[in-house]
Amino acid sequence: MPDLIDLRSDTVTRPTDAMRAAMVAAEVGDDVYGEDPTVRALEERVAGLFGHEAALFTPTGSLANVLAVGLLVAPGQEVLCESAAHIARAELGAHGAVSGVTMRTWTDPRGQVDLAAIEAMFAPDMGPFFVPTATVSVENTHNFAGGAVLPYADLVALRSWADSKPVRIHLDGARLWNAHVATGVPLADYGAVADVLAVCLSKGLGAPVGSLVVGPADLMAQARVRRKRLGGGMRQAGILAAAGLHALDHHLDRLADDHAHARLLAEACGVDPATVDTNIVVIPHDDAPRFVAAARDEGVLVSAVGPRTVRLVTHLDVPRAAAERAAKVLAALR
Secondary structure, three states, X not given: OOOOEEOOOHHHOOOOHHHHHHHHOOOOOOHHHOOOHHHHHHHHHHHHHOOOOEEEEEOOHHHHHHHHHHHHOOOOOEEEEEOOOHHHHOOOOHHHHHXXXXXXXXXXXXXXXXXXXXXXXXXXXXXXXXXXXXXEEXXXXXXXXXXXXXXXXXXXXXXXXXXXXXXXEEEEEOOHHHHHHHHOOOHHHHHHOOOEEEEEOOOOOOOOOOEEEEEOHHHHHHHHHHHHHOOOOOOOOHHHHHHXXXXXXXXXXXXXXXXXXXHHHHHHOOOOHHXXXXXXXXXXXXXXXXXXXXXXXXXXXXEEEEOOEXXXXXXXXXXXXHHHHHHHHHHHHO
């Protein structure tokens, strides 16, 4: 059988030879002391890309989100988010367990901003009676909505509304790079709608490890303390940061290839490719686990993200020829 084609997630990518070479050559120091020059270079670069003062390198996206939300929402306050948001569904309740944060949600099948629902849910601080709303969190692209992009105009409208209230905005931008490539919206414009955001290097950009929290310098100083408290302090992390710098140099524009491959797979699987914004395809199926098992037998790895939902994710390690071969396999199983 030919090599397996792994479409389970864009987290499965392996460092390219050039990325490994950059990691080997990285200048390093002790990052807990703030002395790793490669980590500092990555943090400064990413902060600049999004138009913010500072950034903090973290080992995982979940930690980046826990830190980001915790900076904006005090224990006993709430964050509002879409019901299938990653922070609500896929971070093991960390925001409640670690930060004492509660959540309320609105629901949109495409994970979109529903400003009317947010306005209706907003709870001002009314003293010792109700949980006050501190932050609204949005996810762009939205993982469980099939990599859907949130329209920039909706984010601007949300920012304007939040500015009229004592509410701040958290942007879970794990795949914000994909939204940027798909829409052409500058990264700095996305950064401007958020008080604090989190971005990931180990998904579409293909680095083996790492995310960043991005925001004002004073909040990033707090985040550094919280990261250490949670066991996330790293020493000679420049080896990892070098992979992120290489990815930004070489893997950002090529995300458009992943988006094209996702549309190819969607069409083969009976999904309207016009509904596929980026690199994730969600396929309804009566028996998702059976479909996953059958695809594996044919050399294609996909994920069941529900009893009747299959997810495919394109990435750096799935070139055009592999996407075409996977499309034939999956079309035959439909």
